Amino acid sequence: MNLKRFLPSFLLNFFICAFCFLTFTPGLYSQTLTKKEFHDTIKKMPSFSLDNDVYFITGIATNKDLSKENSDIKYQISLRQMVTKATLPLNSYLFISYSQKSFWDVYALSNPFSDIDFNPAVGLVKPIFNKKELLTGLMELKFEHESNARDSTTSRSWNRITLSYHTALTNKFMLTVKGWVPFYYQRDNPDILDFVGLGEAKLEYTIIPEKLVADITLRKGLKDWNGAVATRLFYQLFNNSENQYLMLEWFAGHAENLLDYNKYTSMIRIGYVIKSNQLNILRSN
Numbered sequence: 001m002n003l004k005r006f007l008p009s010f011l012l013n014f015f016i017c018a019f020c021f022l023t024f025t026p027g028l029y030s031q032t033l034t035k036k037e038f039h040d041t042i043k044k045m046p047s048f049s050l051d052n053d054v055y056f057i058t059g060i061a062t063n064k065d066l067s068k069e070n071s072d073i074k075y076q077i078s079l080r081q082m083v084t085k086a087t088l089p090l091n092s093y094l095f096i097s098y099s100q101k102s103f104w105d106v107y108a109l110s111n112p113f114s115d116i117d118f119n120p121a122v123g124l125v126k127p128i129f130n131k132k133e134l135l136t137g138l139m140e141l142k143f144e145h146e147s148n149a150r151d152s153t154t155s156r157s158w159n160r161i162t163l164s165y166h167t168a169l170t171n172k173f174m175l176t177v178k179g180w181v182p183f184y185y186q187r188d189n190p191d192i193l194d195f196v197g198l199g200e201a202k203l204e205y206t207i208i209p210e211k212l213v214a215d216i217t218l219r220k221g222l223k224d225w226n227g228a229v230a231t232r233l234f235y236q237l238f239n240n241s242e243n244q245y246l247m248l249e250w251f252a253g254h255a256e257n258l259l260d261y262n263k264y265t266s267m268i269r270i271g272y273v274i275k276s277n278q279l280n281i282l283r284s285n
Contacts, residue, residue: 033135033281038127041281042093043085050276051080051097055247058106059269062250068107072114074269076101078276092126097142103257115259117156119146128165137167138282144180148258156258158185158192168282174204176279194223195254195261211236213245213275221254228253234275247273 033041054077061070078099088094099119105112123142130136140163147157160180169175179199185192197220204215213234220227229252234245250268255261 035127035129035133035135038129038135038281039087045082047082047085049080049082049278050078050274051278052076052078052099053247053273053275054078055271055273057247057249057269057271057273059249059267061266062252062268063264063266068109069105071107072267073104073106074102074267075104080278088124090124090126092124094124095122097121097123101257115148115257117146117148117258119144121145123162128167135282137165138279140164140166146258150259154259155188156261157188159183160185166279166282171283172206174206174279174282176202176204178202189258189261191223192255192261193221195221195226197221197227219253219255226254228255234273243275243277245273245275247271 056073056075058073059071060066064070076099078097080095080097083094083096085093097120099121100116101119102116103114105114121142121144123140126139126141127135128137128139142162142164143159144162145157145159148155150156160182162178162180164176164178166174166176177199178201181198182193200217200219202215202217204213206213215232215234217230218227219229231250233248235248236245238244248268248270250266252264252266254264256265256267
């Protein structure tokens with residue numbers, strides 16, 4: 001990758017967004033979790049948890065005629081382990097994570113898996129506090145590898161350093177902005193940035209607390225109108241089922257999986273999800 005071309009743009013966009021969030025969001029929704037309360041909460045939290053949402057969903061393509069070939073099951077597992085609960089330099093915590101996303105053509109002849117993407121990572125998470133030492137956000141710096149463990153012409157892989165910022169805009173809105181600097185990706189997929197770009201943004205809205213939640217994720221590729229939009233609606237079927245939901249998802253765009261990152265897809269799916277509670281600490285009252 002030509003860093004002279006991409007790095008300035010990435011850094012400028014990310015830090016403008018981060019500056020705006022750090023400056024203005026405390027006035028919108030000041031957290032009551034103090035610095036001491038945050039660190040005490042971290043010590044009480046389990047070291048092993050979910051990283052991203054874990055789900056099992058099935059659906060059909062919306063831009064093609066209905067058939068067994070374009071209907072599938074998509075599922076994801078995503079785990080996180082906090083390596084130590086001791087505070088590291090810069091007031092940060094070390095963790096490792098592993099996510100695996102699979103696309104299963106279960107309705108087609110012989111029921112093959114069309115693609116399986118593996119995503120291990122190691123990172124640091126740092127709490128952000130305002131001048132009153134109240135929690136306003138979480139920042140994560142990670143090294144991520146993602147590949148589909150294939151060879152020859154179907155091999156796909158890339159590495160990236162990612163920087164994310166999570167903040168609660170209000171008691172109903174949660175915003176995540178994530179940017180990345182990729183490297184060692186040119187061999188298998190030299191034009192992947194044309195389709196995944198250099199970052200993404202996710203906005204989550206709690207419609208009915210502990211009952212109905214919606215989110216949208218936007219990603220813009222570097223070329224033309226490539227990119228993706230993913231919208232999801234979560235409904236908690238049973239009371240006291242904590243983070244278990246029925247999920248309806250519509251994905252439209254590129255790079256839903258690594259194998260076909262340069263092909264446009266439009267899929268609507270429904271199924272079961274266990275939502276990650278990693279960011280619930282930002283919702284503390």
